[in-house]
Amino acid sequence: MKEFVTVIEAKKILKSQKLKGKSAFLPLQKSLGKITSTSVLAPMDVPSFDNSGMDGYAIAWDDKGKGREVIEVIQAGASPDFVLEQGKAVRIFTGAPVPQGADTVIPQEYITRTENMIFFERDEFIRGANVRKKGAQCKVGWEVVPAGARVSPGTIGLLASLGMREIEVYPSPKVTLILTGDEIIDLGNKLNPGQIYNANGPSLEAYLELLGITELTILKVKDEESEVTRVIGEALEKSDFVLLTGGISVGDFDFVKGSLEQNGVDQLFYKIRQRPGKPLYVGRKAEKLVFALPGNPASVLSCFIQYVKPCLLEWMGNSDAWSSPKFLPIEKRFDKKVPLTFFLKAKIQDGKIHLLPGQESFNLLPFGVADGLVEIPQEILYVEEGSLVAFYPW
Structure with missing residues (x-):
């Protein structure tokens, strides 16, 4: 238990907590921005069959004939079940499977065609030209996404092309935000003398959303010790992180610190030699972290950015959560x-x-x-x- 720590000491204490959420499988559409907890291995070869990289004509390179008879048209999605014979060619389109016996595609702009015959200059091509070979991108078992990678739209497209519907990532934590202070009034209501609008709630909610945290519960509690204790207890039951604003100083109506102790929260530190945001309390109960932030909005945001944000990012698997300035x-x-x-x-x-x-x-x-x-x-x-x-x- 420490009081009046320095900024360096506070960050050292928080870094030592080493909290990280349990990984879970999420649908691809829900995984954007999350961090992979394990490497992702390809479940199939991609491409899964030899296919054409061009609109053109598929031929067998070893066939030395000057002209070839066009016997078939193969579109993308087709399943050719024949072997291309010597002296023959097929009209083929981008992405379509190359039939057995063919190994090269000549782009249509290089072809001279007369009725069912095609002609081209061999010297301009090599064997295998414009054919995407099976497994050219990746083969079964290859690592396609490493552990610790942030899921981007490109990641989602890659995994979808592999037929994968979900990915194992660190999900967002469940967060409860508790707003204290009888003087705090919700937006849309008329202020009476001595009252102020709720700025901390919307600003923290916006920042949490910016970090990709969507499971957020916001509670407003009266400045009564029993109520503060009850609400903190309920929040600890269902949350990974509990954030409080106000009520952490030493005034007659500041019940947060005592209520945290009654709920079995172990103090990591209380008060930091900084401005703004000196009366910051951080505690831990089992695998849950509690941040009791000051009440002044500027202090709240400053403390959130410096201490809460990195802990949330680390919980979500970010290796650079405590990045240097x-x-x-x-x-x-x-x-x-x-x-x-x-x-x-x-x-x-x-x-x-x-x-x-x-x-x-x-x-x-x-x-x-x-x-x-x-x-x-x-x-x-x-x-x-x-x-x-x-x-x-x-």
Whole structure:
């Protein structure tokens, strides 16, 4: 159990958790963006038969005759059941099976045809020209998709061409988002004095959707200890990740920390030497992670991007979940008066980092145009103009 950890310590603790979801078979149409948990082996040869790569005429290369009689037309989807004899040819179309006895396709634009006879110049071709051989793409048992690969539309097309209807991947986790605070009012309702609109719910829901997480439950809980404890217990029963906003500080109506303890959640750390988002709590119960985020919307998003997002991605099998930031020059000098790690909203312009006005934890205006967050480490009290700073894009 740790309190007031540094950003480096917090990330080290989270990386050490090594949580990963259990793999499952999903239909191809539901697997987009997921990570493969095992390598995928081809269940068949592709192509599964020799076929034509061109519209043209299939011939036997060893047949030295100057002309050939066209005896048949073979379209894609046909099943020719004859052997091509010497001196014969077949009209064939792209993708159609090449009949036995034929091994070369001459494109139609190189053919001179008179009635049922064709002629062409042999010197312009070689044996096997324009024939896609069986297994040329892959053979049974070949690895066609490695483990740890992100499923793209191209992946889905490849597997569909192999006749596969599903793929084993790391599915998205089940997430419950619990919003605390009696002052929080849902959108569409009129605000009374002392009330604020629910910004944390929609912003986190959008970010979770961006990560491909669709199994999300959003709950609003009253600032009553028994209710907070009950709702957290229910969320832990059915979720892989539980996220809370607000109620994690030390005020008279901040019941989250105590309610987590009552539900058997083991604290990993509480409070980070950073701004914004100091009162961040992270705990674990069995294979479930709990993030109790601050209440201020800017703090919520900053903590989510730095700590929650990588854990979710790691759970879903992403090997680069804790990817390193980019380093870009800062447009002008920045000073800070306290030895905390600062996360600052910023925009990239002309290859430089421009810090945005309105960096207070309550202020969401810079999030409307920011490209990501800049990290100024705890031990650095100022950054000179042009110095490289760590930048985390959205």
